[in-house]
Amino acid sequence: MKKTDVLIIGGSASGIVAAITGKNQYQDKSFLIIRKEKDVLVPCGIPYIFGSLESSTFDVISDDKLKNTGVEIMIGEVVAIDCTNKVCMTAENEEIGFEKLVIATGSSPKIPRGIKGINLENVFTIPKNKIYIDGILEKLKDAQKVAIIGGGFIGVELSDELNKKGKAVTIIEILPYLLNTVFDEEMAVKVDESLSSRGVKVKTGMGIKEVTGESKVSGVILQNGEKIEADMVFLCTGYKPNTELAYKSDIEVNNMGFIKVDEYMRTDKKDIFAIGDCAENRDFITRKIITPMLASTACAEARAMGLNLYKLSTVKTFNGTISIFSTVIGDNCFAVAGITENIALKEGFDIVTATFQGMDKHPGKLPGMHTQIVKLIVSKDSGVILGGSISGGFSIGELINVIGLAIQNRMTVNSILTMQIGTHPFLTAPPTAYPFIQAAEIAAKKIKKS
Amino acid sequence: MKKTDVLIIGGSASGIVAAITGKNQYQDKSFLIIRKEKDVLVPCGIPYIFGSLESSTFDVISDDKLKNTGVEIMIGEVVAIDCTNKVCMTAENEEIGFEKLVIATGSSPKIPRGIKGINLENVFTIPKNKIYIDGILEKLKDAQKVAIIGGGFIGVELSDELNKKGKAVTIIEILPYLLNTVFDEEMAVKVDESLSSRGVKVKTGMGIKEVTGESKVSGVILQNGEKIEADMVFLCTGYKPNTELAYKSDIEVNNMGFIKVDEYMRTDKKDIFAIGDCAENRDFITRKIITPMLASTACAEARAMGLNLYKLSTVKTFNGTISIFSTVIGDNCFAVAGITENIALKEGFDIVTATFQGMDKHPGKLPGMHTQIVKLIVSKDSGVILGGSISGGFSIGELINVIGLAIQNRMTVNSILTMQIGTHPFLTAPPTAYPFIQAAEIAAKKIKKS
Numbered sequence: 062m063k064k065t066d067v068l069i070i071g072g073s074a075s076g077i078v079a080a081i082t083g084k085n086q087y088q089d090k091s092f093l094i095i096r097k098e099k100d101v102l103v104p105c106g107i108p109y110i111f112g113s114l115e116s117s118t119f120d121v122i123s124d125d126k127l128k129n130t131g132v133e134i135m136i137g138e139v140v141a142i143d144c145t146n147k148v149c150m151t152a153e154n155e156e157i158g159f160e161k162l163v164i165a166t167g168s169s170p171k172i173p174r175g176i177k178g179i180n181l182e183n184v185f186t187i188p189k190n191k192i193y194i195d196g197i198l199e200k201l202k203d204a205q206k207v208a209i210i211g212g213g214f215i216g217v218e219l220s221d222e223l224n225k226k227g228k229a230v231t232i233i234e235i236l237p238y239l240l241n242t243v244f245d246e247e248m249a250v251k252v253d254e255s256l257s258s259r260g261v262k263v264k265t266g267m268g269i270k271e272v273t274g275e276s277k278v279s280g281v282i283l284q285n286g287e288k289i290e291a292d293m294v295f296l297c298t299g300y301k302p303n304t305e306l307a308y309k310s311d312i313e314v315n316n317m318g319f320i321k322v323d324e325y326m327r328t329d330k331k332d333i334f335a336i337g338d339c340a341e342n343r344d345f346i347t348r349k350i351i352t353p354m355l356a357s358t359a360c361a362e363a364r365a366m367g368l369n370l371y372k373l374s375t376v377k378t379f380n381g382t383i384s385i386f387s388t389v390i391g392d393n394c395f396a397v398a399g400i401t402e403n404i405a406l407k408e409g410f411d412i413v414t415a416t417f418q419g420m421d422k423h424p425g426k427l428p429g430m431h432t433q434i435v436k437l438i439v440s441k442d443s444g445v446i447l448g449g450s451i452s453g454g455f456s457i458g459e460l461i462n463v464i465g466l467a468i469q470n471r472m473t474v475n476s477i478l479t480m481q482i483g484t485h486p487f488l489t490a491p492p493t494a495y496p497f498i499q500a501a502e503i504a505a506k507k508i509k510k511s
Numbered sequence: 512m513k514k515t516d517v518l519i520i521g522g523s524a525s526g527i528v529a530a531i532t533g534k535n536q537y538q539d540k541s542f543l544i545i546r547k548e549k550d551v552l553v554p555c556g557i558p559y560i561f562g563s564l565e566s567s568t569f570d571v572i573s574d575d576k577l578k579n580t581g582v583e584i585m586i587g588e589v590v591a592i593d594c595t596n597k598v599c600m601t602a603e604n605e606e607i608g609f610e611k612l613v614i615a616t617g618s619s620p621k622i623p624r625g626i627k628g629i630n631l632e633n634v635f636t637i638p639k640n641k642i643y644i645d646g647i648l649e650k651l652k653d654a655q656k657v658a659i660i661g662g663g664f665i666g667v668e669l670s671d672e673l674n675k676k677g678k679a680v681t682i683i684e685i686l687p688y689l690l691n692t693v694f695d696e697e698m699a700v701k702v703d704e705s706l707s708s709r710g711v712k713v714k715t716g717m718g719i720k721e722v723t724g725e726s727k728v729s730g731v732i733l734q735n736g737e738k739i740e741a742d743m744v745f746l747c748t749g750y751k752p753n754t755e756l757a758y759k760s761d762i763e764v765n766n767m768g769f770i771k772v773d774e775y776m777r778t779d780k781k782d783i784f785a786i787g788d789c790a791e792n793r794d795f796i797t798r799k800i801i802t803p804m805l806a807s808t809a810c811a812e813a814r815a816m817g818l819n820l821y822k823l824s825t826v827k828t829f830n831g832t833i834s835i836f837s838t839v840i841g842d843n844c845f846a847v848a849g850i851t852e853n854i855a856l857k858e859g860f861d862i863v864t865a866t867f868q869g870m871d872k873h874p875g876k877l878p879g880m881h882t883q884i885v886k887l888i889v890s891k892d893s894g895v896i897l898g899g900s901i902s903g904g905f906s907i908g909e910l911i912n913v914i915g916l917a918i919q920n921r922m923t924v925n926s927i928l929t930m931q932i933g934t935h936p937f938l939t940a941p942p943t944a945y946p947f948i949q950a951a952e953i954a955a956k957k958i959k960k961s
Contacts, residue, residue, distance in 0.1 A: 078943050085956060103874045106936050113937075119876035122943075345931075357934045360942040364952075365929045376925045385933030396933060424553045426569035458938020459909035465931055466913055470920050475826045479815045481795075481915060483835030483846060484807040486556050487563075488908020492810035493528050493572075502814075506535060 064158040065093035067370065068149060070139045070306070071165035072096030073189060074104055075337030075359035077122065079163050080132040082367030090371070093133040095149075095157070100191045104356045107187060108215060110194060111201070112222030117194050142310035144330040161332050161370055164307055164320060165363070168300035168338035168354055173210075178272030184294045187215055201293065205229060208281045208291035210269055212239035214388055216297035217252065220261045221390050231262040231289050233281065238265055240395070243386060245402045247416075248395060248436070248450050255390040264289075300354055302339040315341055317350060324378040326366035334370070336362040345381035345468070346400050346447050347408045353384040385465045387458045392431065396461035399448030399468040402438050411441040413511070415503035421454045423484070423491035433457065435464075435496035437474070439504040441511060444473035449497070456488060464497060474508070477501035514608040515543035517820065518599060520589050520756070521615035522546030523639060524554055525787030525809035527572065529613050530582040532817030540821070543583045545599075545607070550641045554806045557637060558665060560644060561651070562672030567644050592760035594780040611782050611820055614757055614770060615813070618750035618788035618804055623660075628722030634744045637665055651743065655679060658731045658741035660719055662689035664838055666747035667702065670711045671840050681712040681739050683731065688715055690845070693836060695852045697866075698845060698886070698900050705840040714739075750804050752789040765791055767800060774828040776816035784820070786812040795831035795918070796850050796897050797858045803834040835915045837908045842881065846911035849898030849918040852888050861891040863961070865953035871904045873934070873941035883907065885914075885946035887924070889954040891961060894923035899947070906938060914947060924958070927951035 067083055069076045072094045084092045102110075106120040114120055124134055141150040142162065149157045170186030172179065183204070185197050207223050209216045212234025220232045232239065238249035239256065257263050264283065271282045272294055280290045301318060308314045313321045313329040319342070320328055320335035328335050335341075337359035344351045365379040387396035405412045414436060421433040431454030438448035449464035451457045467477060478501055484492040517533055519526045522544045534542045552560075556570040564570055574584055591600040592612065599607045620636030622629065633654070635647050657673050659666045662684030670682045682689065688699035689706065707713050714733065721732045722744055730740045751768060758764045763771045763779040769792070770778055770785035778785050785791075787809035794801045815829040837846035855862045864886060871883040881904030888898035899914035901907045917927065928951055934942040 074943050082952070085952070103936070103941065105934065105942075106874045106877075109877065109936050113877055114874070120874050122874075126944075355933075357932050357942040360945075361929060361931045364948070368928060374925075376923075377929050379929060383931045385931060387933050387935040387938050389935065389937045394938065398933060424556045424564070424570050424572075427556075427559065427563055455938055456906060456909045458933070458935050459906045459913060462932050462939075463909060463912045463916055465933060466916050466920075469931060470916075470922070472920070473826075475824075478818060479811060479827050479829060481811045481833045481835060481919060482807050482912050483805070483837050483848060483908070483915060484555065485837040485839065485908050486553070486559050487839045488837050488844065488905055489912075491553065492555075492805075492807040493524050494576075495810075498814070502532070502535065 062148070062156045062158050065133070066090035066159070067092045067161045067163065068157055068159035069094045069163040069165055071167055071337070072098065072101050072134065073165070073167050073337070074356040075363040076165035077127060078360045078363035079165060079336055079367045080127060081130050082364050083370050084130045084132055086368055087371050091133070093135060093157070094127065095135045095137050095139055095151070097138050098190065099136055102189055102191055102194070104189050107189065107194065108218035108222050110198070111219060112225040117191050117198065121191065139306060142306065144310060144312065144333060147332065161334070163366065164333065164335040164339060165337045166303040166306060166339045168302050170296065171299040171301045172296060173298050176269055176272060178274060178278070179296070181272060181274045182277040183292060184272060184278050184296065186296045187219065204292035206291045207293045207295065208233065208289050209295045209297055210281070211297035211299070212236070212265065213242070213297060213299065214240065214386065217256065217390065218388060219295060219297060220256060221259065224259055224261050231264060232256065233264045233267060233269060233283065235268040236265065239263065243397055244395065244450060245436070248452055251452050252390065252395055255393040259391050300338065304339050307335065307339070315350065317352065324380060325369045325373055326362055326379060334366050336366050342382040344400070345383045347404065348381065351382060351384065353382055355384065355386060357385060358382055383465055383468050385461055387461055392454060393452065394455055394457045395452050396457045397448070397450040398461050398465040399446070400438060401448055401450065405438050405447055410447065412447065413439050413441050413504050413507040415439065415500045415507060417496045417499035417503060419490050419494045419496040419499065421456050421490055423486055427486055433490055433496050435500045437500045437504050439474055439508070441508055444475055444505065444508055445471050446474065460497065474501040474505045478505060512598070512606045512608050515583070516540035516610045517542045517613065518607055518609035519544045519613040519615055521617055521787070522548065522551050522584070523615070523617050523787070524806040525813040526615035527577060528810045528813035529615060529786055529817045530577060531580050532814050533820050534580045534582055536818055537821055541583070543585060543607070544577065545585045545587050545589060547586070547588050548640065549586055552639055552641055552644070554639050557639065557644065558668035558672050561669060562675040567641050567648065571641065589756060592756065594760060594762065594783060597782065611784070613816065614783065614785040614789060615787045616753040616756060616789045618752050620746065621749040621751045622746060623748050626719055626722060628724060628728070629746070631722060631724045632727040633742060634722060634728050634746065636746045637669065654742035656741045657743045657745065658683065658739050659745045659747055660731070661747035661749065662686070662715065663692070663747060663749065664690065664836065667706065667840065668838060669745060669747060670706060671709065674709055674711050681714060682706065683714045683717060683719060683733065685718040686715065689713065693847055693851070694845065694900060698902055701902050702840065702845055705843040709841050750788065754789050757785065757789070765800065767802065774830060775819045775823055776812055776829060784816050786816050792832040794850070795833045797854065798831065801832060801834065803832055805834065805836060807835060808832055833915055833918050835911055837911055842904060843902065844905055844907045845902050846907045847898070847900040848911050848915040849896070850888060851898055851900065855888050855897055860897065862897065863889050863891050863954050863957040865889065865950045865957060867946045867949035867953060869940050869944045869946040869949065871906050871940055873936055877936055883940055883946050885950045887950045887954055889924055889958070891958055894925055894955065894958055895921050896924065910947065924951040924955045928955060
């Protein structure tokens with residue numbers, strides 16, 4: 062029987078980070094990653110394969126770093142876990158013994174139920190699978206009209222990329238706005254506008270009745286009866302955790318299908334951990350279970366887990382998930398960290414909100430200047446920042462991490478008022494009107510008045 | 512006699528922020544800014560007037576926000592302060608009574624002593640003065656060869672901008688590298704390389720012997736005798752605080768010429784504050800007096816001061832300066848926050864340093880990908896981050912603020928290991944190899960081993 066000290070099932074972002082962090086921390090232990098795929102794709106890069114990257118080859122994660130760190134890689138599938146005897150069984154009937162097991166099996170596209178025509182030719186999902194993606198790319202050459210069902214991040218990013226390649230794209234979302242689960246209305250409106258202004262047809266507040274076609278897809282019929290022609294349809298309707306293996310191995314899975322874990326990412330079985338999309342996430346602020354499915358979250362979990370594999374540390378726990386996303390439509394960028402106003406109100410937080418609109422370069426006449434809007438969600442009694450969202454130019458990808466770090470440190474608006482920043486004409490807002498600080502000032506004023 | 516509740520002397524960045532913050536906090540008080548200049552320039556934008564902006568008009572700060580906030584503006588010069596009777600005297604012999612006085616008189620170019628030819632025609636400094644800058648622009652039309660003396664931020668940025676406009680630029684710095692007072696050698700080398708690769712002649716490790724010419728400048732002679740032809744010479748040899756007024760009004764000035772202030776930006780005279788370039792700065796880490804002269808620092812001081820004008824707050828103090836700078840040469844960007852390795856060693860800190868080189872987009876094949884290098888300076892006993900520097904693409908302007916916030920919160924490398932971030936293919940490094948976190952990991956490993 063093959064033996065390893067640490068066995069990691071799954072070779073995407075969280076598996077890689079877990080292996081490297083763990084191996085660096087515990088150098089005398091052997092680490093083995095077992096994964097199904099020969100080539101692992103950069104998960105967040107997948108929508109960009111269809112436009113900016115032009116080939117899936119450019120989106121493959123090299124195995125060099127794993128190999129250089131001394132992590133062994135095996136292509137295969139674990140089909141059963143014997144939690145008591147600490148042995149995994151592969152599809153090829155091979156047994157692998159372990160001291161510690163890390164389940165990082167990720168997620169797969171969720172396919173909506175009860176919609177006719179969903180199995181027609183040229184109806185695709187977006188799995189993290191190079192061979193499948195290459196198949197789409199091949200078929201895409203002959204497609205002109207594309208319908209994208211689902212206005213989450215994958216749907217929105219895929220729309221923009223296919224539009225860049227000259228396809229006629231329609232995106233359909235059942236909620237009132239695109240990205241409506243992650244942004245408050247006023248920001249989501251801007252997402253819709255950005256995508257529309259670039260020539261993508263945006264149909265929101267409307268579900269799908271049927272996918273039409275004989276053997277091959279010919280279009281989509283919306284719930285209001287409207288017909289949209291399409292040579293190709295993408296189902297971008299979310300992802301479900303890959304937890305069948307855990308479930309059938311008697312590892313506790315919550316009622317949403319995620320593997321239950323604690324702050325050290327431990328499952329209910331001794332020496333078995335779970336991280337990434339397949340593991341349960343608890344919101345940093347609301348303490349409710351959430352389903353962010355972000356590679357960045359997965360990597361943070363993997364780092365915390367990797368450090369705690371053999372010896373627990375009280376300073377390196379994962380104390381709840383701060384969802385931090387960013388996305389790009391053309392040169393309009395959107396980002397959010399922590400909770401939105403919608404969620405804060407729904408959860409019953411006593412809050413104030415504050416929004417400041419400024420510019421991302423200074424003076425504003427510099428070429429490439431972009432409006433920057435920062436909205437903060439702040440606890441009224443403590444002044445602690447619960448969430449922030451931004452629209453702006455490319456700099457907001459890191460600016461949202463400034464806000465994320467403030468949330469993680471439970472910083473108050475008062476501490477932001479005297480926050481020290483660096484500014485530069487080409488790189489940031491002016492120091493006299495830095496939107497994050499300005500929004501904090503507005504929030505502080507509202508709290509004072511109340 | 513004219514009377515105001517709060518009188519602010521100086522209308523640049525810190526004066527503006529002090530007035531607006533103060534007025535917002537204390538709305539029943541009257542605020543008056545007195546300044547010499549009709550038009551105030553965005554200070555950090557000044558080098559960009561010579562290239563990207565093309566006119567000083569585009570670098571003027573509008574008075575609208577001050578006026579809308581209810582701040583009065585007066586053009587004039589205060590020539591004496593009667594600290595006991597709380598009255599200022601202007602050059603026009605007008606008296607202005609005040610309850611609180613804020614000195615925000617800024618800084619002026621420092622002119623090196625004992626260099627022959629420094630008063631020749633076409634030898635300029637870079638003051639924050641629109642009329643003077645417009646004069647340079649007029650003369651610049653006929654100049655082809657430009658010599659810039661001093662390789663600090665102004666010199667470097669001015670070189671790059673004049674080079675963009677097709678001038679033949681030589682920059683001369685007495686230290687071994689450009690920006691050598693703010694960056695450690697390995698980063699400063701990259702600054703030199705970036706500017707050289709764009710066609711600017713970089714002469715470092717060499718001072719000026721003489722500026723040559725009859726009535727008009729014809730060139731510069733270096734200390735090694737080398738002659739550099741020039742139709743125009745800029746002295747970018749630093750700035751000195753404008754504190755003559757404070758000094759002669761018996762307000763305490765330190766031996767470096769800065770007005771002494773406490774954590775609320777109060778001078779030694781009751782109800783008189785000082786902020787910005789003219790006020791003393793104490794380093795957040797070393798506690799030594801430093802001279803950053805940054806608009807962003809000035810604005811942070813102004814906010815803290817504005818909030819504490821009438822009532823002191825224990826949560827809104829200015830607890831020492833974290834110098835945070837960023838700059839751009841073409842599309843190569845450089846930034847630093849906190850202290851460098853040089854300074855840490857000089858001050859006697861027991862440190863480890865860690866450097867990680869990654870990429871600022873992911874996958875790396877995305878158009879516009881730029882190498883990103885993060886270096887951290889970490890206290891060995893506590894793991895607290897003392898400083899960080901970055902070279903990379905445009906996103907580092909906000910990334911340095913992530914590091915700055917970590918320094919301000921006295922965060923340790925351990926807390927960075929489980930830091931949650933947002934990542935996006937076009938906007939950030941990959942979540943699996945985010946250079947700031949990777950550098951923290953290397954530092955943590957070094958500390959553990961030691």
